[in-house]
Amino acid sequence: MKRVARVLAFAQTAYFVAVAQTATAQVDEAPSVLVESPPPADYNAKLLLTNGISTIGGASGGGISDWATIAGRQSDRGIGVQLHVSGAVLPDYLWQSHGIAVGIADRVELSYARQNFDTQDVGAALGIGQGYVLNQDVWGAKLRVAGDTVYGSPLLPQIAVGVQYKRSLDGGVAAAVGAAHDEGVDFVVSATKLFLARSILLDATARMTKANQNGLLGFGSVGNDDYSVQFEGALAYQFSRRFVMGAEYRSKPDNLGLGEDDWIDIFAAWGATDNITVTAAYADLGSIATFEGQRGVFAQAQLAF
């Protein structure tokens, strides 16, 4: 009891001393020469556009190619968020995807995307139903292991490794076309660098995958269930801080023997504000499920913090 009283007495004295000191400090305070206003709440820690353009798989990249960039507008001590909605109109199909990516300390990226692929008349022709929609979930994790997209030696690009778990929600269709699995894991290595002296951004990415049409038609096939290494890359030119145009390429395996083609696109991306990026592209997706010449317009809106 005595001990408690003693502690209380001490606390009270300490409090009075503190109050007295504060009062003195207020009186004596000279006009501060330090800057008082803290950074604004909407502090964009990254340079414009360096959070990339969310890919159809949800990771930060260039639209169809994954890059080593980390999503979101935060840097080494923040957690950034990047949301996107994409759509593409093709001769025989409609594509829609949306997703979220979280960038932690510009080091780790966790992403999710939902892909919806409307088969329209093809669905009826293939006997799965008019306007049948193939759906897929993609969960991704990416780690930046070295380098920086903008700073440091021009010879050291930003390098990242990633894994993506893809799950087709239409296993029946995948099995019917001969796929071995309705889920699969991709392993991705990317290197990205902005060569400021030329205003050119280059990306080169290798992907180990079994995915058929990105996974929408399942993974592997009964006859060929091996991983293959595929290449994807981008070349972009920076016209201004806010405007970039470029081209992308993404190779794909043809496990199902349906004549699956590589993808290419040309794109224009505009950083409308610090937080909004709008992208339009003309994409050539080649043959999809034997329906050839799938070329069309792709558009995306992205919001990042």
Place this chain on the structure above:
Amino acid sequence: MFELALTFLMMQQAPAENTDWDEAFGVEEAVRDPQTGELPVDPYDVDNANAGAKPFSGSSIAADFGGKDGIRQIADRFVDLNISDPRVAAIFAGHDHVRLRRTLYEQFCYILNAGCEYTGRDMATAHQGLGTRKPDLNAIVENLQKAMREADVSFVAQNRFLAKLAPMYGDVVTR
């Protein structure tokens, strides 16, 4: 025990009102050079290599920046933007702005091959202890871009210059 310590603490006599604390602690006041208006710095070896980048060859890039006059304007505007930018002003608050304006001008002018010698310190020494982080550097780059844009430097020329500065990252960002 606590009360005892506290009692002694409070019994201490307050120091006299007119104590010269600088003298008591041996603090010497920095005096600006009457000629240049700059505060003195510790001696160092003057060398163009301190600029941290090889200069451009040829005179086209200097012309893109408006020669020495244009470069001085850009360097001045760049400093103005930084010291009034709430994101990074604190980094510059304790700085000798007179010297900063001169050495930045010299560095820009030397790298852009506009006919200057760089007499400032090397990048690692000049940025020591500033505690600059990557987001700060990004903000500073934005300010430099703004200063160059206002001076009608083409985006291509802006990026060529930034390419000379970007490799200094490791010396500038210290935490």
